[in-house]
Amino acid sequence: MTPRLRLIIFLLACIGLMPAFAHVAMRMPSFGAHPLPYGETINAVATKERHVTNMVSAVNFDYRGFDTLGEEFMLLCAVTGITVLLRGTRGEQTSARPGVLEGRPIRPRSEAVMLICRIFGTLTLMFGIYVALHAMTTPGGGFQGGVIIASATLMIFMGETYRGWRRLMHSEILDAIEGGGATLYALCGFASMVAGKPFLYNILPLGTPRDLFSGGLMLIENAGVACAVAGGFAVTFLEFLEETRAEKEDPE
Amino acid sequence: MNRFTELLPWIVAAWLLAVGLYGMITSRHYVQLIGCLSVVQASTYVLLLAVGYRRHAGPPIFYTHPPGTPAVDPVVQALVLTDIVIGATVTALLLALALQMHKRRGMLDPQELRPLSR
Amino acid sequence: MNALLTVLLLMTALTGSGVALTRTPRRQVMAMAANGLVLALLFMALQAPDVAFSELTVGTAALPLLFLVILASIRMDRSPRDGDKQGPDKP
Numbered sequence: 523m524t525p526r527l528r529l530i531i532f533l534l535a536c537i538g539l540m541p542a543f544a545h546v547a548m549r550m551p552s553f554g555a556h557p558l559p560y561g562e563t564i565n566a567v568a569t570k571e572r573h574v575t576n577m578v579s580a581v582n583f584d585y586r587g588f589d590t591l592g593e594e595f596m597l598l599c600a601v602t603g604i605t606v607l608l609r610g611t612r613g614e615q616t617s618a619r620p621g622v623l624e625g626r627p628i629r630p631r632s633e634a635v636m637l638i639c640r641i642f643g644t645l646t647l648m649f650g651i652y653v654a655l656h657a658m659t660t661p662g663g664g665f666q667g668g669v670i671i672a673s674a675t676l677m678i679f680m681g682e683t684y685r686g687w688r689r690l691m692h693s694e695i696l697d698a699i700e701g702g703g704a705t706l707y708a709l710c711g712f713a714s715m716v717a718g719k720p721f722l723y724n725i726l727p728l729g730t731p732r733d734l735f736s737g738g739l740m741l742i743e744n745a746g747v748a749c750a751v752a753g754g755f756a757v758t759f760l761e762f763l764e765e766t767r768a769e770k771e772d773p774e
Numbered sequence: 775m776n777r778f779t780e781l782l783p784w785i786v787a788a789w790l791l792a793v794g795l796y797g798m799i800t801s802r803h804y805v806q807l808i809g810c811l812s813v814v815q816a817s818t819y820v821l822l823l824a825v826g827y828r829r830h831a832g833p834p835i836f837y838t839h840p841p842g843t844p845a846v847d848p849v850v851q852a853l854v855l856t857d858i859v860i861g862a863t864v865t866a867l868l869l870a871l872a873l874q875m876h877k878r879r880g881m882l883d884p885q886e887l888r889p890l891s892r
Numbered sequence: 893m894n895a896l897l898t899v900l901l902l903m904t905a906l907t908g909s910g911v912a913l914t915r916t917p918r919r920q921v922m923a924m925a926a927n928g929l930v931l932a933l934l935f936m937a938l939q940a941p942d943v944a945f946s947e948l949t950v951g952t953a954a955l956p957l958l959f960l961v962i963l964a965s966i967r968m969d970r971s972p973r974d975g976d977k978q979g980p981d982k983p
């Protein structure tokens with residue numbers, strides 16, 4: 523198929539779908555006044571039933587907990603795929619030397635960048651842990667906190683160059699964190715079954731609302747998600763950055 | 775004018791889908807194509823969150839407000855939240871595939887891609 | 893429908909078109925980061941702070957970095973076999 527033909531087909535499809543879109547858009551309920559039966563039910567009952575104040579976490583880890591288990595394994599599969607694809611062709615050797623492009627001068631990292639990265643790397647890590655911990659009370663949770671923790675590790679790369687990054691990031695530990703997080707989530711489900719309740723049923727004491735440690739089993743699931751997401755993203759960063767290192771072993 | 779702003783969220787979602795698809799079919803570079811795919815993804819986020827929006831309502835977090843205060847839909851937010859994070863790793867997987875293709879074929883133009891012959 | 897939402901929705905459409913219509917991958921990365929930032933603001937205005945958090949980190953930090961790293965490793969072209977066959981990836 524030539525690019526021109528493809529473009530013509532695309533434009534025809536757009537023109538053909540335009541009346542359908544107009545038909546649907548005109549009959550949508552007015553913006554901001556949709557009937558939201560599920561959301562309203564959860565807003566009304568979740569604080570009483572599950573003793574948490576963040577409804578999004580309640581949906582993620584309790585009402586739709588099984589779905590989150592699936593998401594968790596999607597993450598695991600994607601990260602495994604990345605590792606197999608990249609490491610499979612690259613090999614396992616670890617020469618801790620960044621590759622250089624010919625004719626591109628290498629400038630040493632300025633001390634200001636190092637200072638900023640050392641300060642803000644720590645602060646970002648703290649913030650990530652804070653966000654991950656406060657899943658049940660205020661905006662936050664394992665998914666967001668995990669990504670923030672993983673991007674805090676990038677500050678190591680920016681501040682301490684590739685050598686420092688390679689010394690601190692060990693693939694074995696990160697893999698274990700990622701897989702362990704996903705396993706922890708699955709084990710939470712089986713723990714409920716051992717207790718004679720349905721899969722992922724909340725068997726732990728729920729605590730008091732607005733308390734950091736409220737929500738029972740959701741707290742453990744949240745910790746599992748935070749570990750899996752932080753580990754998964756860190757492994758992805760590590761594998762991608764490994765692609766830019768020098769091919770040959772450093773002789774020195 | 776009022777009618778237009780009422781329809782704006784759906785128009786924006788449809789526009790992002792269309793412009794992302796246009797960028798994908800006319801792309802000459804796989805990494806650029808994956809970037810266009812992220813625009814298509816963004817259209818679904820805008821659509822879902824716009825459906826869950828409620829006028830004069832707060833976020834679905836009852837830490838300072840007592841439960842029962844009008845709040846927007848938490849279900850669509852939970853959907854979008856997990857999808858953003860998982861979508862990022864899937865995008866990373868696609869990028870790894872693009873790099874792999876450059877290593878094997880030495881090119882990255884989707885229009886020149888032929889089926890694997892070996 | 894308030895003015896803030898209208899402006900943010902229009903900016904989302906604008907920056908999204910910017911991402912899709914930018915042909916050079918390296919420039920597209922910057923457009924993506926801008927789009928991620930506007931999307932995070934839009935989600936905040938739509939009363940979704942949780943989603944805004946994850947979009948902010950993923951859209952403006954994690955994804956652009958992954959794109960930049962991939963572009964860097966494609967430019968370095970470490971393939972032993974295709975050393976003579978330079979692809980049309982040089983921007």
